Amino acid sequence: MTRRAKAPLVFCAGGTGRLGRLLVPRLLARGARVRVLTRQPGQARAWVGEGAELAGGDLDDPQAVRAALQGATHAFVLSPIAPALVAQQLAVVEAARAAGVGHVVKxxxxxxxxxxxxxxxxxxxHRQVEQALAATGLPHVVLRPNAWMQVALGRIVQELRVGDAITSAHGEARVSYIDARDIADVAVRALLDGPELLPSLPGPWVLTGAQALDFTAIAALAARFTGRAIAYRPARAATGLSPFVAQVHAQFAELIGEGAAEAATDTVARVLGRAPRTVEDFLAQQLG
Ligand SMILES: NC(=O)c1ccc[n+]([C@@H]2O[C@H](COP(=O)([O-])OP(=O)(O)OC[C@H]3O[C@@H](n4cnc5c(N)ncnc54)[C@H](OP(=O)(O)O)[C@@H]3O)[C@@H](O)[C@H]2O)c1
Known part of the structure; x- marks a missing residue:
């Protein structure tokens, strides 16, 4: 058997998405083989790069999910917020169990x-899926990341191209935003080194940045990096969302407004042996 054939084979649901596109190249760089489930195999090569296998299939089709998991040693479970999230992720968990996957990261x-x-x-x-995963008895790590910089702060760059104000749906609340690249770095370790890390770091792994900032502080950073006076304004309600997603976002805004997303953990530092990336670094890269 060749060295490559002995490498772990990581099945990735959501491997073409915002986090998945960061995760797949990191897994390949660690020497793992990666199989990405996608509904768009024709376009996915451009998103995930060379080196990963592509499995055409839909999370709503349990048979396709079972087929895509054949031979996998590890499974990564991600799907977007939607009414189908529980059924889609349970299909992956069940197929992973049936395929004899040895380690799962959700x-x-x-x-x-x-x-x-x-x-x-x-x-x-997500709780329903976590509980079902625990009930399988499969070795696993659950990752609970705080709000991602790339999502919550990503639009600042666009806003500053056309004006001197940034907007937030998070009101005056402080949030310990996390860089999605840190989530991907942690996910690699959770997948490939999970069994050795779990005894000292039992799940769920609550992932945050090191520091909680509000938008007044973020506007001050934006002012420093652009050299302009930058104001902060509350965002208008997003349009074009499904009623379900709009309700989910309204619940997020209420909880964040109460300060629920402020807490910072040391989990990223404990898993990676380095401090999390900061909002300052993120904005400096985006605006510099
Ligand atoms: N953003 C945050 O601040 C935050 C914080 C905490 C947790 N989360 C969690 O992160 C997850 C979203 O991650 P993300 O932003 O990386 O996702 P995303 O960019 O929206 O990506 C969606 C991915 O799911 C795949 N997908 C969607 N529907 C599918 C289907 N029916 N069959 C097969 N694949 C399907 C897509 O693949 P194809 O299009 O290629 O088929 C794509 O790879 C959610 O579960 C959310 O709760 C987000």
Whole structure:
């Protein structure tokens, strides 16, 4: 058997998405083989690069999910917030169990959406999947990342191209934003080194940046990097969302407004042996 054939084979649901596109090249760089499930195999090569296998299939089709997991040694479970999230992710968990996968990593919701239950449709859905995964007895790590810089702060760059104000749906609240690249770095370790890390770091792994900032502080950073006076304004309600996603976002905004997303953990530093990337670094790269 060749060295390559002995390498772990990581099945990735969501491997073509915002986080998945960061995760796949990192897994390949660690010597793993990667199989990405996608509904768009014709376009996915351009998104995930060379080196990963592409498995055409839909999470709504359990048979396709089972086929895509054949031979996998590890599974990464991610799907977007939607009414189908629980059924889609349970299909992956069940197929992973049936395929004899040895280790599973689930990308879950932010910790404050799951704890306490009953306040977030998204958090409650992720909780159902976490519980079902635990019930399989499969070795696994659950990742609960806080709000991602690339999502929550990504639009600042566009806003500063056309004006001197940035907007936030998070009001005056402080949030310990995390860089999605750190989530991807942690996910690689959770997948490939999970069994050795779990005894000292039992899950769920609550992932945050090192520091919580509000938008007044973020506007001050933006002013420093652009050399202009930058104002902060509350964002207008997003348009074009499905009623379900709009409700989920409204719940997030309410919880964040209460300060639920402020807490910072040391999990990223403990897993990676270095400090998390900062908002300052993120904005310097985006605006510099
Ligand atoms: N953004 C945050 O601040 C934050 C914080 C905490 C947790 N999260 C969690 O992160 C997840 C979203 O991650 P993301 O932003 O990386 O996702 P995303 O960019 O929206 O990507 C969606 C991915 O899911 C795949 N997908 C969607 N529907 C599918 C289907 N029916 N069959 C097969 N694949 C399907 C897409 O693949 P194809 O299009 O190629 O088929 C794509 O790879 C959610 O579960 C959310 O709760 C987000």
């Amino acid at each position: 990308l879950s919701g932010s910790d404050w959406t799951l704890e306490p239950p009953g306040r977030s449709l998204s958090g409650d859905a």
